[in-house]
Amino acid sequence: MDDVVRVRGLRKRYGGATAVDGLDLSVHRGEVFAVLGPNGAGKTTTMEILEGYRRRDAGEVSVLGADPHTAGREWRYRIGVVLQDVDDGRELTVAEIVGHFARYYPNSRPPGEVIDLVGLTAKARARVRTLSGGQRRRLDVAVGLVGRPELLFLDEPTTGFDPQARRQFWDLVRQLAAEGTTILLTTHHLEEAEALASRVAVLANGRIVACGDVATLGGRAGADATVRWLDGDRRCDERTADPAAVVARLTRFYAGPVPGLTVTRPSLEDVYLELIA
Numbered sequence: 001m002d003d004v005v006r007v008r009g010l011r012k013r014y015g016g017a018t019a020v021d022g023l024d025l026s027v028h029r030g031e032v033f034a035v036l037g038p039n040g041a042g043k044t045t046t047m048e049i050l051e052g053y054r055r056r057d058a059g060e061v062s063v064l065g066a067d068p069h070t071a072g073r074e075w076r077y078r079i080g081v082v083l084q085d086v087d088d089g090r091e092l093t094v095a096e097i098v099g100h101f102a103r104y105y106p107n108s109r110p111p112g113e114v115i116d117l118v119g120l121t122a123k124a125r126a127r128v129r130t131l132s133g134g135q136r137r138r139l140d141v142a143v144g145l146v147g148r149p150e151l152l153f154l155d156e157p158t159t160g161f162d163p164q165a166r167r168q169f170w171d172l173v174r175q176l177a178a179e180g181t182t183i184l185l186t187t188h189h190l191e192e193a194e195a196l197a198s199r200v201a202v203l204a205n206g207r208i209v210a211c212g213d214v215a216t217l218g219g220r221a222g223a224d225a226t227v228r229w230l231d232g233d234r235r236c237d238e239r240t241a242d243p244a245a246v247v248a249r250l251t252r253f254y255a256g257p258v259p260g261l262t263v264t265r266p267s268l269e270d271v272y273l274e275l276i277a
């Protein structure tokens with residue numbers, strides 16, 4: 001497997017406090033990989049080390065075949081970064097900011113195309129200080145995309161997005177992934193990880209507590225299902241390893257459709273909360 005990111009034994013301390021405590025991680029080329037974890041788990045610190053913005057104390061880190069700490073300009077052209085809360089260039093317009101960053105890259109996307117991709121065309125001539133929080137976040141994403149990165153880092157990209165903007169952003173991420181961009185994202189929105197990622201890692205106290213396919217994390221796929229139905233006004237539920245058998249029994253009992261029937265497995269959020277407990 002072609003690993004775009006490879007981390008072994010990564011450690012980082014701030015003064016006496018350990019932020020990253022022996023982390024191992026691999027991200028394969030072309031996948032969307034989500035890093036989950038509670039506040040202070042070490043997600044941003046890890047992202048910043050991979051982006052070359054922060055020094056590590058120990059461990060091996062390879063990103064696109066280079067050590068981010070010593071990699072040069074050619075390497076930087078190949079990655080795209082969307083940081084948490086940047087607050088520069090308030091007096092410039094959206095088009096000026098994107099145009100400015102486009103000039104840094106040898107093979108940039110046309111600024112108008114990027115502005116369109118993030119849904120800011122109507123605001124292209126607006127000054128940054130007049131944008132709403134969610135619109136400013138879209139601009140951050142535009143800046144991350146403009147260089148046509150092979151690897152895109154998205155640190156809590158949809159914070160402050162309304163539900164519609166979030167869905168549009170998900171479509172954009174899927175489009176970038178379909179173009180072959182490898183995407184490493186952090187998020188507190190479990191449904192975002194579920195919608196976008198093929199694999200996820202759960203971080204707690206600077207360590208990975210679980211890592212794997214989003215559909216099977218923490219034994220999700222094989223966990224008991226819950227069958228719920230309505231018996232008159234009464235809500236009924238039954239946990240079972242064999243929901244099909246329960247549904248068949250209920251179908252016979254009601255001699256047809258089972259009122260209010262649902263069958264659910266533990267959500268990613270259920271598994272996540274158990275993992276970090």
Ligand SMILES: Nc1ncnc2c1ncn2[C@@H]1O[C@H](COP(=O)(O)OP(=O)(O)OP(=O)(O)O)[C@@H](O)[C@H]1O
Binds near residue numbers: 014039042046
């Ligand atoms: N510049 C810094 N100086 C000192 N301590 C820091 C610094 N940056 C982060 N930390 C500490 O390191 C730990 C990990 O922080 P980090 O920002 O990496 O977590 P996170 O998982 O990204 O959290 P969040 O979900 O809140 O963004 C926290 O305890 C934090 O207080």
